[in-house]
Amino acid sequence: MSRNxxxxxxxxxxxxxxxxxxxxxxxFDRSSTEAAVKAHRVDLxxxxxxxxxxxxxxxxxxxxxxxxxxxxxxFGGKDNTFNSHxxxxxxxxxxxxxxxxxxxxxxxxxxxxxxxxEEDVTAEVKAAIAGFTAGLDHLFEGDTYGQVADAGDGxxxxxxxxxx
Numbered sequence: 213m214s215r216n217x218x219x220x221x222x223x224x225x226x227x228x229x230x231x232x233x234x235x236x237x238x239x240f241d242r243s244s245t246e247a248a249v250k251a252h253r254v255d256l257x258x259x260x261x262x263x264x265x266x267x268x269x270x271x272x273x274x275x276x277x278x279x280x281x282x283x284x285x286x287f288g289g290k291d292n293t294f295n296s297h298x299x300x301x302x303x304x305x306x307x308x309x310x311x312x313x314x315x316x317x318x319x320x321x322x323x324x325x326x327x328x329x330e331e332d333v334t335a336e337v338k339a340a341i342a343g344f345t346a347g348l349d350h351l352f353e354g355d356t357y358g359q360v361a362d363a364g365d366g367x368x369x370x371x372x373x374x375x376x
Contacts, residue, residue, distance in 0.1 A: 215240040264321040271317040274310045278302060 213221075219229045230240060278301065285296035302310070 260324045260327065264324040267317045267321040267324075271314040271321070274314050274317075278307055278310055282306065 215226050215229050215233070219226045222229075233240060281298050281300060282302035283296055283298045284303070285294065287294055301307075
């Protein structure tokens, strides 16, 4: 249960709950979940980016279809017949609907991208990678497995026998 939920339930302030918890050796520290929250934020930003890209691809495909042949058809009549005709391009009302839909997709995709500026996501990704790298450095501290001390001819100068 969170500190605020406890405070609300017992009718005391959050600060009082914190002080009592501290006196009992308890803590409401959430720093252990900070990395998970940041990772989740990065995942959501990636998902938004993928959605925006998908919307833009669909808008492009719809707009490209405006210059393609377009088949119109009809079922009906007392004999329930099928009739169709292919035009060089879609009719005006279809073009209008496609342009409106593509415009909405563009607008929504633009808002998605603007909602999570790339710089913020990049900073979060860099911070997550730095934390991961620091963890690996700590985990493998002093381990040289797989590292090549001198790539070359064995004389230690690292030039592969090319001379000095």
